[in-house]
Amino acid sequence: MAHRWGLRGQSTLTLLMACLLALIPALLIGWQALDDVRHHFATRYAEQYTLLHMQRILAPVSRELALSRRFADSVVTREWLTAPDDAEKRDRFFREAEGFRDQFSGDAYFVIDHASGDYYYNGDDAEPSRGARYRLTTDDPQDAWYFDTMDSAASYNINVNVDAKLELAKVWFNVKVTEDGRPLGLAGGGLDLSRFLDDFLRDDTPGLTPMIVDPRGAIQAHPDRRRVALSSGAREALAGDAPRLQAMLDDAAQRARLGDAMLEARRRPGEVETLEVSLEGQPRLLAVGYIPELQWLLVSTLDLESAPVLDGRWLWPLVGGLALILAVLMAGAAYGIDHFILGPLRRLQLSARAIADGDYASRLPTDRGDEIGELSRAFAHMARQVERHTQELEDKVRHRTRALEATNAEMAAARRQIDASLEYASIIQRAILPSRQLQAHLADHHAVLWRPRDQVGGDFYVFRATEAGYLMGVIDCAGHGVPGSLMTMLARAIIDHAILKVGADDPAAILNETDRQNRETLHRESLPASIATNMDVGLVWVAHGAERLTFAGAKMSLYASDGERLEVQPGGKRALGQKRAMTYENHAVPLHRGWTYSLCSDGFLDQAGGEHGFGFGNSRFEAMLRRHATAPLPEQIAAFEAELDAYRGDHPQRDDITLLCFRFDAAPQARGPSVDAAAST
Incomplete structure (x- = not known):
C-alpha cells in the first residue's frame, strides 16, 4: 500500500483515522482545557501589560534621570557650588540652568547648596x-530627606514627595553633586506627580491596577495618591506607617512569596514573575517586573473575574472546540507521520551524518518506490559527487598551501630586514640626542620625555653649552616614522650650521637662518604638494648668572609655572619652511627661581583620547603643568606620561611626542669646560 498511495495518501489516511478516534474524547477534554487556557491567557495578559508599562515608564523617566545627572555633573554647577558667592559663576550657572529647565519635561529644576543648606527652585509657575x-x-x-540622601552611598535616588514648603507634589530626581569626593549639594528636576500618574498609571483597563514600588516594597506611585509612601526614596529604613505592598497581603506566607518574586524579578530584569495572592481579601494575580535603570518594581494586579481575558459568549463553543480538535488531529497525524515518514527520514539522516564524517558508502533505502526512495537515490548520487569534488579540493588546497608557505617565508625574511634597518636607524637617531650633554651640564635641572610614534620619529631636542650660557630647544619636523627621521637628520645639520654662523645666544637669528637654509636646501617647487618640509621649533638661551632668558619659537610656546600661576610665551605663528615666510623675534622672559619651564611638540597636545576621542588640548595640558610644577623634574615627566597614557586609553599614539623641562633654583652657572658645536652630538 505504501508504494501505491505515496506519502500524501498515507498522511491523508492517517489524519482521517485520527479524526474518527478523536470525536468522542474531544468534548470531555475541552472543558478541562478551557480553564487552563483561561489561566494561561490571564498570566500572559498580565505579563505583557506589565512589560508594556515598564517600557512606557522607563523611557521618559530615564530621560529625566539622565538629564538630571548631566545637570548635576555640569562643570558650571560644580564651579558655582564650590564658590556660591562668586557673582560671575552664579550668573553663568543660572543661565545654563534655564537651558536645562527648558529640556526638563516638568519645566522645573532645583539645586541645594550643601554648605549653607539654601534650596533654589525654579518651576513653570513663576518667573525665574x-x-x-x-x-x-x-x-x-x-x-530629613535631604540629609538622608547625602548620607547614603548611592549617587542618586528617585523620590516621590510632597514639598510642603513649596506646595508641590512631584517625582523628584535627586542627584548628588561632588568635587573630588567632597559633597557640594544636590541637583535635579521633577515630574508633576498628577501628570505622572495620569500618563503612566491611571488606566481604564478593567480588572488591572498598576503600581510602582521600590525594592523594599514602599509604594512609589499608585493611581490612588493616598497609597503613595511619600519621601521613601531617601530613607535608610522605611517607617512602619508608610504604605507598603506587603501590608496589603492577607498572611505572612503570601508576603514571603511576594518577597521571593520581587527578588527573582530583580535578578532577571526584563522578565516578569507572576503569583496568585489574596490582596485586601480579594483574589488577585500579581505580575512583578523590575526596571534596573530606575531601581523600581512595576506590580500589576489582575482581577480574573473582571478582566477581559476570555469572552465566554463565543470562546467556549469556538476556541474550545477548535483547540481540542486541532490537538487530536495533530496527535493522530504525528503518529502516522512518524511511522510512515519520519522513520525512513531518520535512516536518511544517519546516512547523511556518515557522509559528513567522510564515509561515502551509501546505505540508503534506494529500493523504495515512493518519494522517500526517489530522495534516497538523489542523495546517493549527491554523495558520490561530493566525494569527487572533495578529493579535487583537497589536491588544490595542498598545492595552494605550499605556495602560501613559500610566499610567507619570503615575506618574513623581508620583514626581518626592514625591522633590522629600522632598529639601526633608531640607534643612530638616539645617538644624535644630547642626553649626555644635558646630564653633564644641567643634571637635576632638566628632564626630557621623548617618545616617537614609530621606531624612529620626526622629533628631537638640542642642547648647546658655551662659556656664556646654555642653548636648548625642541624641534618637531613634519611627518613621523622613516620620513620624519630623515627630516630630523637634515634639520639637525641645518640648525648646527646656523648656530655656527650666528652664535648660540640668539635664538631668533638661529630660527631665521635655519628657515633660510631649509628653503635653499629643499626646493618646494620640485616637491609634490603632499610633501611637508616645515618644522615647529622652540629655542631658549639662558646666560650664566642672568635673571632673564631669551626665547624664540616657530609655532611652539614656552610655558612657565610655579604651581599657582602659569605664564605662556607664544612663539611665531608660522613654522619654519612654510609657504609664507616670516621674521622670528626674541622674547626676554623673567627667569624665576624654582619655576618649571617647558617646551613641547604638538604630538602631546593633539593626542586623541577620552570618551569621545578628542585631542588632549591646551587647557588640559596647562592644568597638568600647573598641577605638577613644584615636583622634582623626573617625577613631573613620569606624571605627565602617566596622565597622557590614562587619557589616551585604547587610542593609538597619533604623533611623535617630545617634552623638555628645566628649572633653576639658583642663577645658572657654568659647569665643566666649555663645549663647542660638536658637543651637542
Missing part, C-alpha cells in the same frame, strides 16, 4: 528667581 526659596536644617523633620 535666583534667590533661595528656603534653607534646609537638620532640626526640621521635613528636611
